[in-house]
Amino acid sequence: MTIDKEKIIVMLSAVALLIASGLFYSYAVADANASDTIKEYKPSVSSQEYEKRYKEFYGNFTEQMAEEGNPADLTLDDGRDLFSTVAGSKGKSCASCHGKDGKKLKGAATSYPKYDASLKGIKTLALQINMCRKNKMGAKPMKYESYDQLALDLFVKSLSNGMLINVSINGPARPFYEKGKAFYYKRMGQLNFSCAICHVKYAGHKARANLISNNRHHADHWPSYRLKWAKTGSLQRRFRGCTKNMRAKPLPYQSDLYRDMELYMTYISNGLPIKVPGFRM
Ligand code: HEC
Ligand code: HEC
Incomplete structure (x- = not known):
């Protein structure tokens, strides 16, 4: 068309x-x-x-x-690459803990946002990802709404596509x-x-x-x-x-x-x- x-x-x-x-x-x-x-x-x-x-x-x-x-499909692909890219002082990528292509995070996004005791408040998926970067990888949190932050958020969320909120x-x-x-x-x-x-x-x-x-x-x-x-x-x-x-x-x-x-x-x-x-x- x-x-x-x-x-x-x-x-x-x-x-x-x-x-x-x-x-x-x-x-x-x-x-x-x-x-x-x-x-x-x-x-x-x-x-x-x-x-x-x-x-x-x-x-x-x-x-x-x-x-x-959908042009965002390309962003999603970049998010998949970022997921397995090593960053931070601990020499880890997201995939080091959550499996190749995030297979252990299937369905995780369905329960977000949720209460988090350490925050004494609500944790969105974007916030959880940045907490992992900071606490588990020794990497700088990503700036919200930056290209990389959106790409990673989109990729992690897509692992729950078709699953019910x-x-x-x-x-x-x-x-x-x-x-x-x-x-x-x-x-x-x-x-x-x-x-x-x-x-x-x-x-x-x-x-x-x-x-x-x-x-x-x-x-x-x-x-x-x-x-x-x-x-x-x-x-x-x-x-x-x-x-x-x-x-x-x-x-x-x-x-x-x-x-x-x-x-x-x-x-x-x-x-x-x-x-x-x-x-x-
Ligand atoms: C003057 C009317 C008006 C007000 C007030 C308003 N919106 Fe909207 N909003 C729209 C229009 C028009 C659109 C684009 C068409 C649509 O999806 O409704 C939109 C779209 C949206 C969408 C995207 C919907 C989608 O399907 O992707 C969201 C989310 C949203 N608004 C949230 C809010 C929130 C939160 C507030 C209050 C802070 C708000 N809106 C106040 C008129 C309004
Ligand atoms: C060193 C291991 C490690 C690394 C690296 C890591 N995480 Fe995590 N992640 C965890 C652990 C452990 C949890 C469980 C909650 C907690 O302890 O904070 C978790 C929780 C999560 C959750 C929530 C899962 C759920 O079911 O609620 C998401 C989403 C997530 N991580 C995404 C990421 C992303 C994206 C990256 C890369 C930027 C990443 N993680 C890097 C260990 C890691």
Whole structure:
């Protein structure tokens, strides 16, 4: 198939248009007097209904492009090479402990993020990998969202492809889950939006040339390649992007609240198969 460039441009500008549009501003104004406590919304549509609308709206455009070749597949291959590359003062590679091509880590990603006692907080997969580099290899932690960090994270996650997400919010994880959820519902920024207003309350609604997604599937396909970035990126990069669109200040990668929110969002995706790398507009 040949890629229809015009279609891409139209869709990309649609994202910009949505953000710029006053459409949602009127929602925000209408809700501006609501109190700060969590007010849960009833999802406007079920995830099945959203999937149906998505197909009607975009066709199978992204699937087709991903089939043509997802550029993130090359990043994944680089991650596989990094896995067996020796680094740090102890002369080890990841493969020294976790087996050739990570065979002992199959399924490991399904339970992340999770509570970690040494952190007294939530440990994402990215954080676990950096802990291994530092503590087990004597190597420098990788900078979050750097190419190598994403590649390794993507490779380790791909070892769980097709396996069902199964994160726990029991016991000590619970308060962090609650914090992540509260953050998702918190109004912020000049527009006084919350994440939940769009991805729960108005999910499945058309806003000009855009369709807002239901959050059920938000955590099953990251890291993903995104056309808008022309790059592979993480779920937390997406958090930062949407935070900026809300005209609020994005938090640093792997900050406490983003890790808590990643737990909350991954819990919503429990029971879905991991599918990385994703491909998004
Ligand atoms: C010297 C051995 C060693 C090396 C080298 C090592 N790890 Fe680990 N890794 C461990 C041990 C032991 C654990 C179990 C948890 C702990 O003790 O921190 C672990 C845990 C993990 C987990 C979580 C597994 C689970 O089931 O929760 C992942 C993912 C992981 N390592 C990835 C990596 C990656 C990627 C690298 C290379 C950057 C690496 N490790 C290097 C020993 C190692
Ligand atoms: C003004 C509405 C709006 C708000 C508020 C908003 N988003 Fe989004 N978000 C979008 C749009 C539009 C997209 C791109 C299309 C889609 O997937 O919905 C998107 C995409 C996403 C995606 C990627 C979905 C996928 O399938 O890959 C994630 C994750 C996400 N947003 C998280 C958040 C988080 C976290 C917040 C709060 C910090 C937030 N969003 C706030 C509109 C919004």
